[in-house]
Amino acid sequence: MWEPFVLRGFDLFDAVTDTTREGGLDVYRITAKEDLTPVTKLLRIEAPAVARKAKAGQFVIVRVNERGERIPLTTADYDRDSGEITIVFQEVGKTTKLLGTLGVGDELVSFTGPLGRPTEIDKYGTVICVGGGVGIAAIYPIARDLRGAGNIVISIIGARNKSLLFWEDKMRAVSDELIVCTDDGSYARKGLVTEPLKELLSTGRKVDVIWAIGPAIMMKFCALTTQPFGVKTIVSLDSIMVDGTGMCGCCRVEVGGETRFACVDGPEFDGHQVNWDLLLERQRIYLEQEKRALELFEAARAESKEGR
Ligand SMILES: Cc1cc2nc3c(=O)[nH]c(=O)nc-3n(C[C@H](O)[C@H](O)[C@H](O)COP(=O)(O)OP(=O)(O)OC[C@H]3O[C@@H](n4cnc5c(N)ncnc54)[C@H](O)[C@@H]3O)c2cc1C
Ligand code: FES
Numbered sequence: 001m002w003e004p005f006v007l008r009g010f011d012l013f014d015a016v017t018d019t020t021r022e023g024g025l026d027v028y029r030i031t032a033k034e035d036l037t038p039v040t041k042l043l044r045i046e047a048p049a050v051a052r053k054a055k056a057g058q059f060v061i062v063r064v065n066e067r068g069e070r071i072p073l074t075t076a077d078y079d080r081d082s083g084e085i086t087i088v089f090q091e092v093g094k095t096t097k098l099l100g101t102l103g104v105g106d107e108l109v110s111f112t113g114p115l116g117r118p119t120e121i122d123k124y125g126t127v128i129c130v131g132g133g134v135g136i137a138a139i140y141p142i143a144r145d146l147r148g149a150g151n152i153v154i155s156i157i158g159a160r161n162k163s164l165l166f167w168e169d170k171m172r173a174v175s176d177e178l179i180v181c182t183d184d185g186s187y188a189r190k191g192l193v194t195e196p197l198k199e200l201l202s203t204g205r206k207v208d209v210i211w212a213i214g215p216a217i218m219m220k221f222c223a224l225t226t227q228p229f230g231v232k233t234i235v236s237l238d239s240i241m242v243d244g245t246g247m248c249g250c251c252r253v254e255v256g257g258e259t260r261f262a263c264v265d266g267p268e269f270d271g272h273q274v275n276w277d278l279l280l281e282r283q284r285i286y287l288e289q290e291k292r293a294l295e296l297f298e299a300a301r302a303e304s305k306e307g308r
Helices: 002-020 048-053 094-100 135-148 168-173 194-202 216-229 276-283 287-305
Strands: 028-037 040-046 059-063 071-074 077-079 084-090 110-115 126-132 152-159 177-182 209-213 232-236 252-255 258-261 268-270
Touching (some): 040 094, 048 077, 048 084, 048 110, 059 084, 071 084, 071 094, 084 094, 094 287, 126 216, 135 152, 135 168, 135 209, 152 168, 168 177, 209 216, 216 232, 216 276, 252 268, 252 276
Parallel strands (some): 126 152, 126 209, 209 232
Antiparallel strands (some): 028 040, 040 084, 059 071, 059 110, 252 258
């Protein structure tokens, strides 16, 4: 059942991708690459049509080659003048590892976007922006634009250890206050991002809205931390996506007891309303297939390195 659906879907998805190309002529060339951590890479990509419209909170769907799967990645930054989009990704499986093998001058076959609803940037007062792990890249443009709109921005960023932390300088530049944490205490404050979050709220300081972006489990605990204080907490849900345009239903999540599609209704939602257990369960649906795909990819890579 699944296979024919995917095959039929790909024709449709290609048409969707083509609508973002100008006359089918855009070339999604990599113009810069940076290793932010041993497992986190940054790519800047020439995509003028996407860069012209991209806003904080949105994402793109990327395909590395003609036979490749479609993966969603947040637009971590955009430059309307040069027509470039920055993506930051963690190498967790086959496609992100394959993407990580590309270098400057290489091209992607498709780069669809901007997708999803942008962050509602407004003047709220004092806001807290929490970024965990690769989520730091996603929270960066949100913090920057919220500050640009006149908010006082307090940011909290965290990673498992010092080697996985990045963009501290960029986050400092767009925040009025920045708190940095590592789970193991190898750098800055020891502990999870939820600890300074709770402390800030416990001081009685007026906080108007909170954004938290990172692994689902981190966002769940941020939402649980803020709930007793009654401060609106917005999260960005990374449910599994295929088309990214509301057609396949793959990204469905439950928010406030209702089914929503993260790709078109989100990805940002009220964290206090999200059914986190369902999201975490659905993220694991293809674990076996993902494991197998990675094994085959690693084996093929090892074989080609040995010149077999
Ligand atoms: C809106 C959105 C924005 C995202 N932004 C970023 C980002 O900026 N940087 C980043 O590193 N990651 C981001 N992700 C997650 C990223 O899409 C997955 O890490 C990637 O798809 C994994 O693919 P893989 O083949 O390397 O790994 P796999 O081994 O296939 O999967 C590893 C895990 O990644 C998740 N995943 C797999 N396929 C998909 C898919 N098609 N859609 C969503 N999740 C998937 C699943 O939880 C899975 O267990 C985002 C996800 C969403 C939904
Ligand atoms: S990814 Fe298909 S409906 Fe959202």
